[in-house]
Amino acid sequence: MIRILLFEDNKHLRESLSLYLANTDGLWLSGAYADATEAVKLVRKYQPDVVLMDIQMPHISGIEAMRAIKKVNPEVKVLIQTVFENDDKVFAAICAGANGYILKTPRAEEYVNAIRDVYNGGSHLSPSIAAKVLAMFQSQFVMKEQTYVSLTxxxxxxxxxxxxxxxxxxxxxxxxxxxxxxxxxxxxxxxxxxxxxxxxxxxxxxxxxxx
Amino acid sequence: MIRILLFEDNKHLRESLSLYLANTDGLWLSGAYADATEAVKLVRKYQPDVVLMDIQMPHISGIEAMRAIKKVNPEVKVLIQTVFENDDKVFAAICAGANGYILKTPRAEEYVNAIRDVYNGGSHLSPSIAAKVLAMFQSQFVMKEQTYVSLTxxxxxxxxxxxxxxxxxxxxxxxxxxxxxxxxxxxxxxxxxxxxxxxxxxxxxxxxxxx
DNA sequence: ACTTGTCTCCCCAATATTGGGGATTTATCG
DNA sequence: CGATAAATCCCCAATATTGGGGAGACAAGT
Incomplete structure (x- = not known):
């Protein structure tokens, strides 16, 4: 059983997801909250395997909450979900230690796949997010091999x-x-x-x- | 129809994959080759949308072949497949412009998912590869914010x-x-x-x- | 045998940098 | 209004760097 903690401020989505996850074999939804202010405390209480975290929430951002969780429980996998595919947010989330980053999708099984992937120690990125990450990677590491100089x-x-x-x-x-x-x-x-x-x-x- | 070109030196896998891809709706397998030496020529001939490229092949490595293809046809999506999840290889492939990187898997639909993802402009990474990429990313960008200094x-x-x-x-x-x-x-x-x-x-x- | 490249070291002189003082103005904050 | 931080400028002297030469040793290749 993969124990899950959900943070999502949108009531409708939170309830839909809760319903879906709670009724999926192999998953156990420990709780669903609209606010991540108490995230660290809740993680300590429920000891989830995976935290599904909306990036944009009132009071405290998902990234901040994740940072706090990772500081106390680095082994907890955090899966970031968002409607935005903003470069800065993606970047910040990855740097803060996100184990996955998925765009909100109507296909609920995507959430389950992502949860299983991160639970198994991998990472799960939505295709468009993965494309951004690879692009950032390239821009960082692929240099203009313009004038190759040979140093002894x-x-x-x-x-x-x-x-x-x-x-x-x-x-x-x-x-x-x-x-x-x-x-x-x-x-x-x-x-x-x-x-x-x-x-x-x-x-x-x-x-x-x-x- | 997504036109695909396959490079895979293992005869059995090449034929299995060919069979599967050729019989999948929405995919059109333009050709399957055991050697990527002629890759650029073949790409020019068949104008594929996606090239599925094994990383380890005789004569010329998949990464070299991809680099050559990307130089001539940057718009062609290249999906790297491999049995290894070697850090250096992953790194090199991404820097050379890979659109996706999947581990060889017995689940053939994974190939199809990856092909569809890259065809649609996204990227597809196997969970363990994605984890490596994120880890590399973090190690590069997450600094020891140890001694924060405030400069005017x-x-x-x-x-x-x-x-x-x-x-x-x-x-x-x-x-x-x-x-x-x-x-x-x-x-x-x-x-x-x-x-x-x-x-x-x-x-x-x-x-x-x-x- | 000869060239070429690399590594090694030296001299000299012009500049540039570094570190130590100190000073004035401006703006902001309590 | 006094304190503080930031930005501006100056002097001086010790070091460090830069750029120009040249030269010997050694290995590899032609």
Whole structure:
């Protein structure tokens, strides 16, 4: 039996969902609430496996409530549901540790699928949400491989040190080479990256994922 | 009709999937191949809506094939399938523009669901893959908000300039303030961030998402 | 044998940065 | 009205960085 706690401020949806979930094999609805202010307390009381949380609610947002729950009971799975597919909300929810993010749908079995998925340790994302997440992912990690620069192993090593905020002297010690050598390498790095200061090199290194 | 092109080196699975997909309403299997070397050519020939691509194949990996396809036909949806849920592979596939990533499953309707999802512009991720993606996302974006530092608006502005690799003089010009003022602000920033050089400040700014 | 690339180190001089003081103005808050 | 925070500017001196040279050692490839 998967124990479920539901937070949803819309009375009609809350009651419909309650009815559906309560009558689905394998699920046990511990409670359904219109307000998540007491979420932490309710989680402690009912020890649910999965919390189904509307993102937009009065008093306290679903994300805040989830954050609070996760802080106390990190093992509780939280499934965020919303009508919006706002980028910021999705982003915030994921960062706050959401185990799933589904758009409200008239197809009730979607809720059940999502609940089962997160209960089993996976995550469940509605297709349009998943598309957003992948897009965000790409925009973060796929860099413009525009001007590929080939740094020698030593240069990469030195650059990595620079990214750590180390000075010439510290780099020399860390790499077991002389101060002058560090100087030489950095001169070469600057030329290859077309920069002429440490901060620039660091930024470029990070955005080119050379480190 | 959703036109599909299948790449799968395992003969048995390829034939099973072909049979299933070809006999599913709304799907039209344009072809099934054991090798993706000719993938770009085949895509041009059949103009599929969705390419179902095994990640591990001889000669050329599914990711490479997808990259090639996406370069020529970015609008073609590519659904990656694999037996592995290796982090690196998932990561590489997403960065290369995968529209979906599913684990091989005996439940054939999963393939159909995934195909429909990506065809409709969404993304489809198997629960365990979705969990990995969310975890990667969190590890990237959830910072240790440990030592929250409050920079004044001007300080933030100056810090942003530093991240762009600007020198004191350039920052002074950009912000329409004097050189000495930049100096003062940077001194304060260093103190607040507990650093004592520009590169360190830049790195800290980036990882604390202060910019 | 010769070139090429990498790593190593040095000299010198011009700039830039850092850290320590201090000062003034403005605005906001109680 | 006094206190406080923010923003603006200045001086000075110690360090650090940057950019220009050059040079030897060593390995790999032509």
């Amino acid at each position: 192993p030593r240069e990469k090593e030195v650059l990595q040190c620079m990214v750590k905020g180390m000075s010439y002297k510290m780099i020399a010690d860390a790499c077991h080479i002389g101060f002058s050598t560090v100087h030489s390498h950095i001169k070469n790095i600057y030329e290859k990256l077309h920069v002429n200061s440490a901060p620039e090199a660091v930024v470029k290194a990070l955005e080119m994922r050379l480190v | 608006p001007r300080e933030k502005e100056v810090l942003q300039c530093m991240v762009k690799g600007m020198s004191y003089k350039m920052i002074a010009d950009a912000c329409h303030i004097g050189f000495s003022t930049v100096h003062s602000h940077i001194k304060n920033i260093y103190e607040k961030l507990h650093v004592n050089s520009a590169p360190e400040a830049v790195v800290k700014a980036l990882e604390m998402r202060l910019v």
